[in-house]
Amino acid sequence: MRYFWLGILVSTMMLAACGDDNSDFATRPDGKESSSSVTSSSSTTSVSTGTMTDSRDGQTYKTVKIGTQTWMAENLNYAYIGIPYNYSGYTSDSTSWCYKDSVEYCTKYGRLYTWAAAMDSVGTWSTNSKGCGYGTTCSPTYPVRGICPEGWHLPTKAEFETLFAAVGGKSTAGKMLKSTSGWNSSGNGTDAYAFSALPAGGRNRSGGFINEGNRAYFWSSTEDLSSLAYDMYLNYNNDSALLDYDVKNYGFSVRCLKD
Numbered sequence: 001m002r003y004f005w006l007g008i009l010v011s012t013m014m015l016a017a018c019g020d021d022n023s024d025f026a027t028r029p030d031g032k033e034s035s036s037s038v039t040s041s042s043s044t045t046s047v048s049t050g051t052m053t054d055s056r057d058g059q060t061y062k063t064v065k066i067g068t069q070t071w072m073a074e075n076l077n078y079a080y081i082g083i084p085y086n087y088s089g090y091t092s093d094s095t096s097w098c099y100k101d102s103v104e105y106c107t108k109y110g111r112l113y114t115w116a117a118a119m120d121s122v123g124t125w126s127t128n129s130k131g132c133g134y135g136t137t138c139s140p141t142y143p144v145r146g147i148c149p150e151g152w153h154l155p156t157k158a159e160f161e162t163l164f165a166a167v168g169g170k171s172t173a174g175k176m177l178k179s180t181s182g183w184n185s186s187g188n189g190t191d192a193y194a195f196s197a198l199p200a201g202g203r204n205r206s207g208g209f210i211n212e213g214n215r216a217y218f219w220s221s222t223e224d225l226s227s228l229a230y231d232m233y234l235n236y237n238n239d240s241a242l243l244d245y246d247v248k249n250y251g252f253s254v255r256c257l258k259d
Contacts, residue, residue, distance in 0.1 A: 045166045047193050054078060054149040063258075064194045067166035069159070070258035072152070073196050075110025080117045080147055087205045087249055097251055099201060100209050109200035109212075112251030113147060115229045118154055118219040120146045129221070134248040137226045144221040148256035155257040157222035157230045157243055164241055167193050173241035174234045184213040187236025197234055203251030217252040 045067045052072075053060045062073035078096075085092040095117040099105035116133030119140070123130035128141035143153035155163075167176040178189025179196045189197070197218075201211035211217075214236045222230045224245040231246050246252070 045168075045193070049073065049194055052149075056149065062194075062196070066163065066193050066195070069163060069166065071163070071195065072256045073194055075198070075200060076113075076147065076254040076256060077106055077110040078147060078149075079111065080113060083117065083122060085114065085249075090206045092207065097203055099203075099212060105200075105212075109198055110253055112200070112203045113219065113254055114251060115219055115248035118146050118252075118254050119144060119221060125150070132223070135226050138223065140221065142221070143257075143259060146221060147254060151259050152256040153259055154219065154221040154254065157220045159257055160218075160220060160232045160241075160243060167195075170242075171240050175239040177241060178216075178234055182213065183236045185236055187214075189234075199234075199236060200253050202253075205247060205249045217246070217250075218255050219252045 046065075048065045050063045050065075051060050052063050057078060059077060061076075064071055064073040080096040081094045083095045085095045096111045096113045098111060099109055114134070119129040119132040120126065121129060121131055121133040125147075126145045129138065129144045129146060132138035132140055142156060144156075145152070146154035148154055161170075163177075164170045164173040167173050175189045176192045177195040177197045178187070178191065179198050180188050180191045182188070183199050187199075197216045199211070199213045199216050201209060201213070201215060202217045203209050216234045218232045220230045220232065220243075224230060227247055228245040229248050230243055231252055233242050233244065235242070
């Protein structure tokens with residue numbers, strides 16, 4: 001597993017770091033969805049774009065169908081608030097955050113969620129992942145809606161692997177999925193499939209924000225251990241896309257997948 005805090009060194013070192021649990025850092029239908037007339041193909045995989053609106057707050061997100069899967073083409077920005085966060089004395093009035101606690105970053109990158117928030121562990125919208133969170137081993141019923149809008153769900157590790165295969169394989173998936181701007185040190189991608197992954201960074205469990213410009217992290221609904229869950233991450237200095245496990249109370253981005 002990656003030491004999240006080692007991301008601080010990424011801007012000066014060409015290194016993909018791994019770590020352990022003691023490290024400080026290891027849009028939607030429910031509603032209305034529309035498709036655009038923009039259709040293209042990259043390699044042998046068909047791609048079509050559209051939009052959908054989350055009826056909970058009225059936000060509209062871009063969507064993209066890549067092969068057989070339809071993904072949000074922007075990070076979720078639903079304000080999951082009112083559930084206090086507490087880790088070893090580090091507290092917050094929420095389990096989701098804007099990068100640097102600034103609304104401008106939510107507008108740019110969407111929100112960062114703990115795994116419990118991403119899974120909707122309190123059961124606000126569904127009960128199939130109720131109780132899933134840090135320190136608890138759970139057996140959710142898949143698909144897990146989690147924090148996603150109705151008709152969408154938090155992708156599993158296997159569903160991310162399906163995405164990698166559709167864009168040409170894991171070794172080049174990072175380059176294919178990353179946005180064409182915003183990544184540090186010429187780390188931009190081609191965005192060949194309109195997934196448009198931005199380097200939103202993340203939040204460590206002590207409240208620090210890290211890796212903006214260098215990395216993107218996306219929670220999956222697949223658990224590893226009581227304190228760990230899988231995420232997909234992209235790095236500025238690597239063309240590949242990776243799946244690894246991280247501590248559940250880190251704050252990562254969410255991309256929802258259509259049911």
